[in-house]
Amino acid sequence: xxxxxxxxxxxxxxxxxxxxxxxxxxxxxxxxxxxxxxxxxxxxxxxxxxxxxxxxxxxxxxxxxxxxxxxxxxxxxxxxxxxxxxxxxxxxxxxxxxxxxxx
Numbered sequence: 743x744x745x746x747x748x749x750x751x752x753x754x755x756x757x758x759x760x761x762x763x764x765x766x767x768x769x770x771x772x773x774x775x776x777x778x779x780x781x782x783x784x785x786x787x788x789x790x791x792x793x794x795x796x797x798x799x800x801x802x803x804x805x806x807x808x809x810x811x812x813x814x815x816x817x818x819x820x821x822x823x824x825x826x827x828x829x830x831x832x833x834x835x836x837x838x839x840x841x842x843x844x845x
Contacts, residue, residue, distance in 0.1 A: 747803070749769070749770070749771045750769075750770055751767065751768065751769045752767070752768050752770070752787075753765060753766070753767050753768075753789075754767075754768055759779040763788050763790075764788055764790045765788070765793045766786045766787060766788055766789065766790075767787050767788045767789050768784055768785070768786040768787075769784060769785050769786075770782060770783070771783050771784070782797075784825045
């Protein structure tokens with residue numbers, strides 16, 4: 743009967759024979775047989791494309807967050823300006839509801 747000791751998963755970056763950098767996720771287990779011989783069994787999966795797509799999605803998400811902050815900031819500034827115009831109009835005796843402010 744075989745037993746196993748240690749099971750670990752690691753992410754490894756390897757340069758292949760063509761000089762292309764690839765990322766693998768590797769699972770390794772150390773086995774012992776009845777004669778106490780040691781065997782290392784491992785399985786690797788190339789996750790290069792998954793990592794590349796994940797990095798691109800993160801980049802796009804960061805860009806969208808920056809855009810969202812700019813747009814929301816602009817809208818908040820517009821609300822403040824509309825309030826200021828309405829207050830000035832009220833002071834001048836004009837229609838103080840010139841701009842309807844919605845949030």
